[in-house]
Amino acid sequence: MNAIFQQLAVLALPVLLAITVHEAAHGFMARQLGDDTAYRLGRVTFNPLKHIDLVGTLLVPITIFALSVALSGSSLLFGWAKPVPVNWHQLRHPRRDMAFVALAGPGANLLMAFLWGLVILIAIHILKFAPNSASAAVLISMAAAGVLINLVLLALNLFPLLPLDGGRVINALLPRPLSRVFSRLEPFGLIILLVLLFTGILEKVLQPSVALLLAMIPGNAIVRELFPF
16 A cells, blocks of 8 residues: 555656646637636636546546556556547637647647756756665656656557547548537447447557657656556
8 A cells, every 4th residue: 555655656746747838738728819708717827726637637547546556566547637628619710720729739738848857867866876876766766767757658648539639630631521420429429438448459559658758858867667568
C-alpha cells in the first residue's frame, strides 16, 4: 500500500499539470480564433480546480491505478478532465478552426514533455554536486513521469476517435456527408476506448508513437530506465 501512495505522490503533480495545461490550451486557442466561451467561464487558466472532473480526474484514475498495481504490479492510469466548452459557431472558420482548437491540447502536452525533460537534465546536474540529494532524486522521478504522462496523453488524444482530439481533427477534414456519419460514433467513443484499453490493444497502438516522440525529448534515457515500456 505504501508503494501505491509513493507512486501516486510522484504522479500527482505531472498528471494535474498535464490535464490542466491541455484543457487551458484548447480554451486559449478557441479565444484566438473567435470563441471566448471558455475564457468567459474561467477555463483559460492553469488553476487545476477549474478543469478537474470528480469522476474522470480523481475517482477513475486512482481506482484503476490502485487496482492495476495491486493485481498485476504494473501501473495503469486512465482518466479525463472536464471538456473545455467551445461554441464552434463563433469560430471565424468553424470546421478548420475546430481542428486547430483540438490540436492545441496535444501541442501543449508536447511542450510540457520537453520542459519536463529539461528538468531531468537540471536535476542530474544537481546530483553531480550533491550526490545524496533526496529532493533531486525525487525531482528526477517526477520529471520522468511528467515526460511519459504528457507523451501518452498526446498520443492518446490524437487517436482518431471522437470525442478525442484526433477525432475532432478527422471530423474537420472529412467532407460534410462523411463528417455527419463519423459524428454518430461519438456517443460510443468512450466505450470503444475502454474496451481497447482493457484488452491491451490501445497500448500496442500507442506505444510506437510514444517511443518515437520520447526519442526527441531531453533526458529520454532516464525516462526509459525509470519507466520501461
